[in-house]
Each structure stands twice: as C-alpha cells, then as structure tokens.
Amino acid sequence: MTTTNTLDGRIILIVEDEYFIAADLRRALQSRGAEVLGPVSNLRDGLRLCEAEQLDAAILDVNLDGVLSFPIADRLAERAVPWTFLTGYDDWALPDAYRVVPRVAKPFRSDMILSAMERLLHSGDAA
C-alpha cells in the first residue's frame, strides 16, 4: 500500500549540484510516481523553475557549489510550496531563519527522502 505510487502525479522540483545525488533523487521520486522538475544544479535555474505553474513540493540542496539556495526557499515560502532541505550541514551552520525547516541530512537513503516528501505533501493536503 505504501510502496507504490504514494507520490503519484505530484510535481517535485529538485535543486542539487551533485549529479549523482540528483540522479538518485530523481529515480527515487519517479519510482513513486512523482513527476520531477529538474534536477537543476544552480541557483539561477532553481529560481527559474520554482516559478513553474504546477509545483507541489521541492527538495533543495543548501550549498549549490558555494552558493546558498535560500533565495529559492524564500520564493517557495511565498508561493506556499512546501520544501525540504537536503544538506550536509548541522543546525548551527545554518542561519536561524532556516533552522526550523524540515531537513534531510546527507548522506541519506532514498526511503528517508521519500518519507520526508510524503510527510510534506500530506500535511500540505491537510492544510
């Protein structure tokens, strides 16, 4: 019941600068029936894609080759699109404003990212 298409038809943006990590994320999301926007590796492309009309959720790497992805997070917050950070940083290394956001710590297993997305989208439905 939970193993198949729990993310069926959901459009999820991936912003992650490491190709292999991005590819793994895409594969994992697609395996649950999600539609992936991206993945893109930099801030500019991320900001462009987060304006997409259809967008249900996003996974954001915090450090995009030295550039922080917070502007994308801010824009998503404005649009009320839920997202999760994917990061190798501990809490203390993040600015206060971004500490409360749900995060998935690197290195991760794909089931961790999937359940995180399910939680995000589920709470989004409830609201």
Add this chain to the structure above:
Amino acid sequence: MATQAEGSVGGNVVQAINRIFSEALSARTEEQLCQLVLSVAEDVTGASYSLMGEINQATDRLDNLAISARGLQIFADHDATFTTDFMPAGFVLRGLFGAVLNEGESLIANDPANHPERGGAPDRHPPIDNFLGVPLTRGGRTIGMIGLANRPGGFREWDRDAIEEMAPAIVQALFSKRAEEALRTSEVRYRTLFERMGQGYLEGQILRDVEGRAVDFRLLELNPVFERLLRIPVDEAIGRPIREVLPDVEEFWIETYDRIVRQGVNSWFEHEGLLSSKWLQVHVYPHSDDRFVALYEDVSERRRADRALRDNRQRLRSVLEGIPQLVWIAGERGEWTWVGPQWMSFTGLSMEASLGLGWLDALHPDDRAGARDFWQEAGNRGALEMEGRVWHAREGRYRWVQTRARPVRDDAGAIVEWFGTSTDIDDLRRLQERQQLLVAELQHRVRNILTIVRSVFSRTIEAGGPLEEISDHFKGRLDALARTQVVVTNSVSGLVDLENMIRDELLSVGVNEGPGVEIEGPDVALPARAAESLGLAIHELTTNAVKYGALKVPGARLTIRWTANLLYDGKKRLVLQWVEQGVPALPVKPSRQGFGTELIEEALPYRLGAETALEFRGGGVRCTIAVVLPAEETAIVGWRDE
C-alpha cells in the same frame, strides 16, 4: 621741723629704697617681692600689718598681690579658718581703699570707724584702728595701692610722705620682677624648643677673605639636633668655622648661605647632604652682619615616600599605556574624563574630540544607540560589558571591540566614575567565524562525498557482472575519488594541477608517458569540484583503455592533450582531448549506458556545465571535454568573511 622731718624722711626712704632694689632682685616670686616691700614699709612707718593690691584691668576690682608676713600672722591669729592657700581678690573699689584708688591720692584715717569714706572691713578681718593708703601709679594711672594698718598712735603725714616716696621704686621693682619673670619664662620656653625641636637650628656668620668672597661660615649657635644631623658634638663646634669642624663640608652650603645672606631674603631649599646622605629641607633667615639662622629638617622619609609614589604612578602609567587595550575613565553618564593613548592611535580621534561623549563618533552608527542606552542604566547594573564596532583609523574600517567597565565607588559605595577597557576582538571574531565556516565546509564535503560514494556504489552494482569485477571497478573509482581528495585537502589553495592528476591516474594502472602515451598541455590549476569530476572521468577513460583500448593493445597510441584559453572576464576555457589510435577491433559499446559514459555525458555537463563528446569508433575512443573554469578559486567558494 618740716625740714628736719623731710631730711629724716629722705634718709630713711633712701635706705628703704636701696633695700627694695637690692633684696627685690633676690626674690624668687612676685609675691615674695611684694612681701619684702611691705615689710620695708612696715619697718619705715611702724605699721602693724599691711597689704598690697593691684587693680585688675579686666574686672576693675582690686586683687591682692600680697599680705605682709606680720599681716598673715595677725589674720591667722584672728581667724582660725584663715588660709594662705589663695590670695583674696575681687574687692569692689569702695570704702577707704576705694577712696585711695578712685581719687589716686593717699589717705590717712586715724579714726576709720568714723571716716566719711568708711565702708567697713570684710568679715573676719582683724580690727583696723587706723589706716594709711598710698596709691601705686604707673604712667599717670593708678594701678594699685599699699595699705598699712594699726600704727600705734596713728599714722603721721611723715609716714604718708615716706611711702609716697617709696611708691615709684616699688612699682619699678614690681615691674622689673615681672619683666624678668616673663623673660625667664620665654627663655625657658625657647630653650626647650631649641633643644627639643626636631629641626636643627644653626646660627652662622659668613666668613670672607680680603676680597669679600665667602670662604667659610662660623657656627654661632647649634642645637643638639646637629649631633644627629651632622654627627658632630655641638659644644665642640660652637664658635668655630665650619671648615674646621667639618673639613670636607660641601662647598654648596657656604655658597648657598652666602647667596641668601647677600640677597637678604628668607629662603628655603632642599638638598641631599653628601655627608649625612639625608635629604634636608633648610629654611634660611638672613639678618645683619652676614649672619643667618638656618633651620634644618630631615625630609628623607618624605622624599622617599614621594619618590615611591612617583615611581608607583610612573609604573601604573607605563602599564596603562603599555597594555594593548584601549583604556578610559568615564563619569556616570558615560562621559569620558580621561582616555589613554591607545584609543587615540586606534581611532585617530584626539583627546579633546574623544572626551565627553565625543567617543561615540568612533562607534559604528548602528552601535551608537545601544551604547547610549547602556549608559542610561549603567548605574543599576554595576558593571558594563558590550561588544561593538569601533573605527580603526589605520585600516580605514570598523573593528569589533569588546568593552568592559567597572565602577569606582566612594567610601559610601556610590559610583564616582567608571574605569573601562576596550579589547580588539576583531581578529578573534574573524578567526572564529572562519573556523566555523571551515568546520561547516568540512561537514558539507565529507557528507557530500559519502553521498556520492553511495551513489557510485549502487551504479557500479547495477552494471552487473562477476562480483570480483564489480569489486575492482568500485575500488578503482573510490581510489580515484580519494586521490583527488588527498590533493585538494593537501594543497593550501585547494587547487589541483591537471597534468599531475592525469599522470597519477595513469600511474595507478602502471602506465608511464612513453612512445605510446603522449601527455601535453599548459599548466592548469583545477578547483576542487572540477578536479573531482574530471578525475573520475579520466579514471573511467583510463580503465576502459586498459581493458579494451590503447593501453591494452600493443602498438596503439594514447594522446591526452589540452588547451586553456583565457576568456574576457578572467575565466578560462579548458578543452581536453583524449584520443586513442591504433586500436584494431571495434571496441564494444556497452548495450546499457555504463557508469563512465553517464559520468562523461551526463554528470560533467550537469555538475560543471561542461560540453562533452564521447565516441567509440574505429581506432579507439575519442573524448572531448570543454569546461569553463572560474577566474579564481579558493578552498571555500562563495563564502565571504564579512
């Protein structure tokens, strides 16, 4: 009769006056003198007893100076309670005494009970049968009187005249006695002072040669202190020239006393006596005849204390000005009253500009309000501690400074002022920030690389094949990643040399540059992330060449060649070509996309924005990778310190 009487009065009186002057001098006290005078007067007149009184100027009453010895006996005989412990005093100027004193004229009352001026004798007074009173005058004023009583047969005019003639001598004797006593008292007083005072007293007289030059001074008077001060016996020294007493006396003393004596002005100076090795404060009072009085005081202790205090102040000042902190003193509202030189050189603000609230000008505008607020409540807090930015003149920027201040309180505990220090913590803060950044970056990298390793591992397994082959593949990729990591973390810049990276990769499979292998290109320093991806790509190409291509087939050739062109904005465009030649059989293009292919065709473009081409064709693999390298890369990219 009258002449005879006068002559007889004259002879007796002259004798009496002589007695008074000769014996008065031997009297020890004033009362004794008066008693002597009275006894002479009684002898001259034949009175039974007598007394002498003086008008007290303060009370305008008569105080007894003395009662004659006979009188005392008569008083005692008459009244058992009579005592000589004190002299009766305070008589109102009335009655017969009053008549004498008020009128200033002698009075004979041979029937006193019926005399018009009678006032009655005091209680327990022996009876007065007759009375002679003679005023004592001085400078035209009546100052007292002599009263004589009870001459058998009454007083005669002769008696009155005799006493009147004696009276001036009596007054003179009395006042000589007083002057002598006053002199003795003051002499005793001064002698005591002279001998016991802590100061040395020296009276001297400058001695001059024929040309008037001061060559010495004679010691006219010295007090005992000199035995201590100069270690010479006073009695031996008095009357002798100082050079004789003290052959090695410093010229200074003679010169100085001479100068003061010539100037004729009271002076004082302090001098460290070489002989006594004491600091002396000397007050000099010159007077006539080249004479002078000098008062010496040993001020060595005070000088030592002054010196210690000065040293202490000096030391404290050195510490205050030597410490690296900016030090200042402020009033209760934060208005500075003093500031050390450190602040001035740090901020470039002058002392005048900094005092009061002027120091606020050196604070970062955003920190000024906070600093002012702080002082509003400083009194309640009892200690100040804050961080803020202060303008640093030499660097032309604000630096972080930690400020602490402690109140200085008076005896009652009220805050008098604040003593503050400001410590430059800018470097510390920057280092802390940088350290935090480095740790964060390390976390990021380690966790990222682990994520990549996990990803590479699953892809390697997905490619399938015998376990041994999978294992070799994975180890090779892991080693390639590790090699790059080692170089990145070992180099200060975090940059990796492209040529070294390629040679290391080839070496890892035992291949050297040689006839079949050509490596050529300019120096290119790769940033870490480019090195990671390119390193892995070189590894995949090398592995493929070893298994299937130019590094397997004898006679085949491998050429690795690159160019780097500077772009207009300082970036570099790197074009790297991997060309295999002479590989006879067509290499087997994997049916499924392999890891290496995905890496070159997908990952490099994604990760580095590279343009890549990978061909498997006759003669061998041909791969082109073009990538734009940033103008300048450091270990930490995109993170700024400020």
